[in-house]
Amino acid sequence: MVSTRASQRRGSTRSQSSISTSNINQKQRIITANKKQENFGSHLPSWSVNELRRTLQKKKNPSNRLPVDFQEALQLLQQNYLKSKLMLALIGNVGEKTVNKFLGENKPSRKQCGWNRYVAFSLESLKHPVPPKGTSEGWDQRNREMGKAWASLTADEKEVFSSRVFQHFSKIPCGYDKDDDDYVEDEDSELEGDEGRGLLTPDEISLYMPLYNNLVNHDKVKAFIAKGPESEGHNAGQAYKQALKNIMNLNSELYTVSNAYNTTYYLLSATRTPGLNSFCKEYSNDAAWLALAQKEWNSKETFEAYSHGRQIQANLEAITNGPEGESGRDADQLKKNLLNALNDLLDDSAAARGSKKAIFPKGPNPVALLLESDPELQVVRAEGSRLSEESLLLGFDKMKKIPRQKWLADIASGHFTIEKNSD
Numbered sequence: 001m002v003s004t005r006a007s008q009r010r011g012s013t014r015s016q017s018s019i020s021t022s023n024i025n026q027k028q029r030i031i032t033a034n035k036k037q038e039n040f041g042s043h044l045p046s047w048s049v050n051e052l053r054r055t056l057q058k059k060k061n062p063s064n065r066l067p068v069d070f071q072e073a074l075q076l077l078q079q080n081y082l083k084s085k086l087m088l089a090l091i092g093n094v095g096e097k098t099v100n101k102f103l104g105e106n107k108p109s110r111k112q113c114g115w116n117r118y119v120a121f122s123l124e125s126l127k128h129p130v131p132p133k134g135t136s137e138g139w140d141q142r143n144r145e146m147g148k149a150w151a152s153l154t155a156d157e158k159e160v161f162s163s164r165v166f167q168h169f170s171k172i173p174c175g176y177d178k179d180d181d182d183y184v185e186d187e188d189s190e191l192e193g194d195e196g197r198g199l200l201t202p203d204e205i206s207l208y209m210p211l212y213n214n215l216v217n218h219d220k221v222k223a224f225i226a227k228g229p230e231s232e233g234h235n236a237g238q239a240y241k242q243a244l245k246n247i248m249n250l251n252s253e254l255y256t257v258s259n260a261y262n263t264t265y266y267l268l269s270a271t272r273t274p275g276l277n278s279f280c281k282e283y284s285n286d287a288a289w290l291a292l293a294q295k296e297w298n299s300k301e302t303f304e305a306y307s308h309g310r311q312i313q314a315n316l317e318a319i320t321n322g323p324e325g326e327s328g329r330d331a332d333q334l335k336k337n338l339l340n341a342l343n344d345l346l347d348d349s350a351a352a353r354g355s356k357k358a359i360f361p362k363g364p365n366p367v368a369l370l371l372e373s374d375p376e377l378q379v380v381r382a383e384g385s386r387l388s389e390e391s392l393l394l395g396f397d398k399m400k401k402i403p404r405q406k407w408l409a410d411i412a413s414g415h416f417t418i419e420k421n422s423d
Contacts, residue, residue, distance in 0.1 A: 078159045079248055086256045090233060113335065114161025115150060121170070121224075122161070123217050149220075153215075160211045168200045169212045170221045240277035253284040258285050266293070270307035274412050280304035301384020301415070308413040338404050339396065341411045345418045346370075346377075363397035370418070378421040385415040 015309045033388055056062075066074070089099045100106045128145050131138035142415035150158070159165055163174035198374075200208070247269045266289060270280035283291050283302040287362035293299040342360035367379045387410050399407070410416035 010330070075248060079252055082252050084253055086252070087259070090260055111247055114158060114163070116157075116167065117163075117166055117174075118150055119146055120214055121166075121217055121220055122149075124215075126217060155217060156207065157211055160208055160215055165200065165208050165212070166216075166239075169209065169397075170216070170225075172221065178249055217326075228378060238277075240271050240279065243271065243308070243363040244277070244279050247281060254283070257286050264289065266290075268303045272303050274308045278308065280307065287298070298384040301382070303347070305384060305386050305409050305413045308409065309416070334401065334404055334408070336394075338408045338411075341408060345411065360396070364395040364398065365393050365413065366395050367392070371410070376421050377418055380411070380417045380419050382415040382417075385410050387416065 017192060054369060074269060084104075085099050097106065125146065126141045129144065133334050149189065153225065160169075166172070169173040199292075247267075251267055254265050254267060257263075264286045265284060266286075267283040268281070271278040280292075280303065284293075339360070339362075346358045346360050358374065361373065363369055370377055370379060386406040387403060387407075391406070394403075395405075407416065
């Protein structure tokens with residue numbers, strides 16, 4: 001009897017397991033048939049966390065690179081989750097830290113340390129030159145000497161190289177937040193006001209200013225600011241990635257505060273050049289305003305074209321305001337840059353089809369001339385293009401300085417492209 005019951009229990013377990021596996025397979029087939037990430041929310045109620053995790057673990061050869069549209073979807077989810085937490089904290093009249101503790105998301109305290117900035121920007125580092133490139137000798141000695149010097153500093157002197165203090169005086173963005181190695185989380189208190197936002201109080205400024213002046217290599221700070229993030233070994237793509245993260249944090253804070261105080265905000269932010277991880281983001285807590293801004297002014301597209309072409313703008317302003325000799329040379333350089341950019345677009349399209357290198361037509365109505373010379377290609381101008389139809393009809397040779405500038409900015413921001421004709 002016992003054996004029979006045990007057998008029945010095992011049979012029941014196997015049957016339930018088979019049904020569960022069958023249900024998971026059926027749900028997975030439904031998801032596979034509807035792969036668009038915007039539809040995934042409709043499937044969530046039918047899945048448990050364990051089912052999702054088990055199914056994901058069974059996937060063979062999963063990719064380690066997220067598609068761009070999935071990155072954006074995940075960022076939006078993260079942002080909305082944070083907004084929801086903060087809004088509930090406001091409604092419940094509790095602090096953000098209290099909510100995080102309840103959810104188990106509070107991070108352990110970390111020791112504050114500005115060691116890396118001390119090595120990079122202190123006057124002490126001038127006494128210990130970096131060993132020649134390609135050699136491993138001398139690094140241990142240098143690190144020991146720098147370590148001794150760091151250990152001899154007082155707590156206030158070390159604080160000069162924390163992200164919060166160093167950014168205030170140097171004006172170098174340090175990105176201090178809870179993901180920063182310098183961030184210190186105090187479990188017993190919550191910072192309020194300027195101190196909570198990372199701003200220094202007047203008393204702190206008086207304390208740290210003379211220490212900063214005596215400890216920091218000001219020439220190196222100036223050189224870093226002049227050259228930008230790449231002077232510390234970061235490329236533009238990494239800098240843009242960090243910038244977007246901080247912009248999203250700012251938007252989250254604006255959203256919460258604006259709704260709490262019954263105000264409306266509109267935020268546009270874009271990188272100043274196109275390229276890897278470049279972006280243009282538009283945020284508001286008023287959906288109707290976003291629709292109006294898009295319909296009436298194409299504000300996001302226009303701002304993106306302006307910001308991504310900002311370096312070009314600066315060059316043209318120098319042309320306009322500079323000496324006559326410089327103006328002529330810079331105007332010639334602008335024509336050369338534009339023609340090179342147009343030919344590069346054409347080369348990319350030709351290479352994709354295995355065609356020979358071509359030259360972009362410089363005469364009137366270049367769109368028609370291009371179609372006539374190569375019916376497989378077409379010019380595509382995105383909505384928000386700064387170059388007018390009338391200016392484009394004039395063509396490269398007869399076009400004036402400002403339209404050329406706008407044309408080059410459109411190419412840089414992707415508003416003017418050459419693609420294979422789909423007809």
